[in-house]
Amino acid sequence: MIREFSLNDLVFMLEALRWTVGLAIIATIGGGALGIIVAVLRVVAFKPANWLAIGYINLVQGTPLLGQLFVFFFGLPLFGIQVDAWVAASLSLSIYASAFFGEIWRGSLQSVSQRQWEAGAALGLNYWQRLTHVVLPQALRISIAPTVGFLVQLVKNTSLAALIGFIELTRASQIITAATFAPLPVYTTAAALYFIICFSLSQFSQRLERRFHVTR
């Protein structure tokens, strides 16, 4: 039974888009929280912490996201830990994001000039005050563009969740294509939807950069 690409299909795709966006948001929050820890472990003056963070980053960045997804979805049940697709996808995307966020934020932190630390010190600010009031606000500003750049990747990478049963945007498109044999309009629509999300993200990033005032 071949049918036309219809409004119903579009609705189906928009519903699937909710999972795409939902997963991306969860991974951003989870990965963000973990990423802060990774970045801090990476820069503190305590070598074992640095090694731990570097090992973690290499492990996560050096293995495919799909593999990580399978480890959580198929691997954990082998140890008697039952996980549903949501938990597996959220966990693996968060961990994946945390390694990248960690590196992006470490880079941003370290790109704030040593002189800014010194200027804070010379005014009698303690280490924590220098970090939170002088260095972090500047690092945050520097990190906006690369962070949002990675978010765009993350949105696209949520499509891997299809492989453990999520009917997110890419999977929905496949299903509709199978029914309509009209790949061109279906995938054009999907691409447009991805584009709208990613374009809005980069617009948002530019607005944010302007809001944070200084852009050097």
Place this chain on the structure above:
Amino acid sequence: MSLVELTDIHKSFGSVEVLKGISMTMEQGEIVAIIGRSGSGKSTLLRCINGLESVQSGRIQVAGIEATKPGADLNALRQRAGMVFQSYNLFPHLSVERNVMLALRLVQKMSVDEARELAHAMVAKVGLAEKLAAYPDELSGGQQQRVAIARSLAMQPTLMLFDEITSALDPELVGEVLKVLEGVAREGMTMMLVTHEMNFAKNVADRVIFMHEGRIHEDGPARETLLEPRTEELRSFLSAVLH
């Protein structure tokens, strides 16, 4: 007890000894200009005095705080010894007003109103009252350096350290910063300043210290030392900077 007491300071970076036994004292109210060739250790000396660099040996006492004692409260020391850098180092994410207020709020625990009032007074003192809301990147180098001076003065330090604060400025902006410095000097602030402005040193400083290869090579009253150098090294240094 003198305000600043340095006793046989030795400082190395790796295997290179940069300060080779510096001893000196400085009294409340004194204005000391430090001169010397590039690499003679002037900046390093200033940075050791407020604890930005640690020393290998020797004793540093500043405003009653022993900087070289293990566990010394360097943050307390730095409140008493303000420092202004060659590269201004204003906080780029904060307005002029907030730059000055930050340490008042965090370190001196002033209320917002108190801190703001003091910040306004200090910024007005360096002639930039109309720039309170501006961000550092909207100011000229000279203006930024004046804000940096105001920011440091607002902490009401006992002593101010200035490290070549006009060296990064375009020549036409040097004058406005030196004028602010003269004002600070007139109010009786104790100052130690590294400078290449020999006229300023001669006219404003009480005392000149000439550093050469990590040692204090000459130390004396400003005019006398600059006009009648005792050593060949200072003579050749002066003729190099004056011509």
